[in-house]
Amino acid sequence: MLDDKKLCIIGSGYMAEAIIKGLVSKNLLPAENIFVVNPLDEEKVLKLKDLYGIIPREKEAGIIDADIIIIAFKPQDVAEAMAMYNPFFRKDHLLISILAGISTDLLQKLADSPLAIVRTMPNLALGIGESATAYCLGKYANEKHAQTVEKIFSTTGSIIRVQEKDMDIVTGLSGSGPAYIYYLLEALIEGGCKEGLSEEKAMELAKQTLIGAAKLLQESGAHPKELRRKITSAKGTTEAAINKMDSYQFTKIVQEGVSAATRRSKQLGKIFEENAIHVVNM
Ligand SMILES: NC(=O)c1ccc[n+]([C@@H]2O[C@H](COP(=O)([O-])OP(=O)(O)OC[C@H]3O[C@@H](n4cnc5c(N)ncnc54)[C@H](OP(=O)(O)O)[C@@H]3O)[C@@H](O)[C@H]2O)c1
Structure with missing residues (x-):
């Protein structure tokens, strides 16, 4: 209280x-x-x-x-x-x-x-x-x-x-973060559809995958890297996907996204500040 x-x-x-x-x-x-x-x-x-x-x-x-x-x-x-x-x-x-x-x-x-x-x-x-x-x-x-x-x-x-x-980094990571997760989900759904699933089924599977993975992360207290490694067996399906994603520099793409949002947050902060000072001086 x-x-x-x-x-x-x-x-x-x-x-x-x-x-x-x-x-x-x-x-x-x-x-x-x-x-x-x-x-x-x-x-x-x-x-x-x-x-x-x-x-x-x-x-x-x-x-x-x-x-x-x-x-x-x-x-x-x-x-x-x-x-x-x-x-x-x-x-x-x-x-x-x-x-x-x-x-x-x-x-x-x-x-x-x-x-x-x-x-x-x-x-x-x-x-x-x-x-x-x-x-x-x-x-x-x-x-x-x-x-x-x-x-x-x-x-x-x-x-x-x-x-x-x-x-500004907080804004670029967790402030805008939910949108990145939804974007990943959109891509997963499109991936399922491209391979032949209906959008409805791909959506249901992708959504529950996100919810299950998030709860597992929370309940286990483990680092995401540890959980990922656990389900990535050598020469298996997950490894094939991760290798392909790495060849497109998945980590770098996401990092660059966070950096772009951080820079934009700084710019917007400056604009808000200039506008506010302008209003006060009017
Ligand atoms: N939404 C997010 O995900 C998020 C995340 C982080 C931070 N924020 C911050 O949270 C704040 C609120 O966002 P929100 O999504 O709740 O926006 P919102 O739904 O548009 O709410 C803003 C509220 O402020 C009222 N308002 C405007 N001028 C006012 C005044 N002079 N006195 C009293 N109330 C006034 C608005 O009334 P009217 O509708 O009548 O104009 C409205 O009720 C923003 O500053 C935003 O940067 C939002």
Whole structure:
């Protein structure tokens, strides 16, 4: 439990709902301690109230009455939104951001006073409580804040701490990662179809293969290389496939994908930062 802390989520989209679902279903916070603020979409906030029992609040009251604030709007809205909520932030608030590409330095620049800021990077599986989340601390955040963030995000999957300079790599690996896995699955399905299976059957086999392999990885605790070697007997079918994939530099292709996403994350971060500073200076 997070004692009797009160938490205010700003934004009411996919990720906000996923966080609420995690907190309520794992009993980390009672629903009446969770406030949701979104003056732009009150209907969605009311829907969250009906679904989870959270409390819709006006922006001022929601923030003032909270100990912890999670910002869950889009990165491109950061300058306008921070200007809107800044007057209500306090020094003793913990501000948790899930905004992709927005640094703790930029959030601090957009805030009027020093704030304990923690930046997180979850992924799409937050919605089913299986996100791989990473976080880093802003300059005014401490170990107590880190513990709180770990408690919150362990209700939605796993969480690890990294340095802020590594957040773009996190984005390139686990942030975009689910899409790479789906892409691999698409290729597996196409492979089965090319050899003569119907798409429906290839899809069913590929999907369950992914689920089974993921569960095996989790339950065994083994390194993926170890599991792969276990099912790769000399001169067998798996070895034939791996050798063929290696001849097309499978590992390099995936590594290059992660690097391209990491570079793009850096570029987008710069663009968001320039736009936000531009909005502030207007
Ligand atoms: N989806 C992912 O896989 C993923 C992964 C990692 C990180 N993230 C980050 O998570 C954040 C939320 O993503 P999402 O997928 O949940 O997006 P989303 O579904 O579009 O939700 C964004 C929410 O913010 C609201 N909003 C916009 N301006 C606001 C304001 N000034 N005050 C209060 N609420 C405001 C939006 O309301 P309206 O709909 O009325 O505009 C909407 O409810 C983003 O910053 C994204 O970078 C997402």
